[in-house]
Amino acid sequence: MACVNKSIGPEPRVLGGSDAVVNRWDVSAPYPSPQAEQIRDHDHSVLALVPIAPGVLSDCPTGGFVSGCMDRYVRVYNSEGTPVRQLEGHEHGVISLSWTHAAHQLVTVWESSHSDRKSTRLNSSHSQ
Numbered sequence: 001m002a003c004v005n006k007s008i009g010p011e012p013r014v015l016g017g018s019d020a021v022v023n024r025w026d027v028s029a030p031y032p033s034p035q036a037e038q039i040r041d042h043d044h045s046v047l048a049l050v051p052i053a054p055g056v057l058s059d060c061p062t063g064g065f066v067s068g069c070m071d072r073y074v075r076v077y078n079s080e081g082t083p084v085r086q087l088e089g090h091e092h093g094v095i096s097l098s099w100t101h102a103a104h105q106l107v108t109v110w111e112s113s114h115s116d117r118k119s120t121r122l123n124s125s126h127s128q
Helices: none
Strands: 003-005 013-016 022-025 037-039 048-051 064-069 074-078 083-086 094-099 105-110 117-120
Touching: 064 094, 083 117
Parallel strands: 003 048, 048 094
Antiparallel strands: 003 013, 013 022, 022 037, 048 064, 064 074, 074 083, 094 105, 105 117
């Protein structure tokens, strides 16, 4: 396990790993421990995950999550774990993700010898 997504509300728990797999657990499932759904869209280690609150993005009305990967891509998933966007343009692997305070922009940090940062404005429902 390389990263954990702190869920918002009833969202499933999401874990990213160095095996390039994102595991989603429905924590509301009955005991014993629920089976993880595996998302295998990544080509390298998944090092960053952030939740998307419901209503923030128009294509994720019930929320979801964003992943950052060493394959240089940022991927956006809805609350069902379906990919809805893939963001390109990083020169190196994405190692950190964070929303700005008002959740209008996603800040990404990629691996480099310099402290490079990139801010990506996703079309949030708040700005439309």
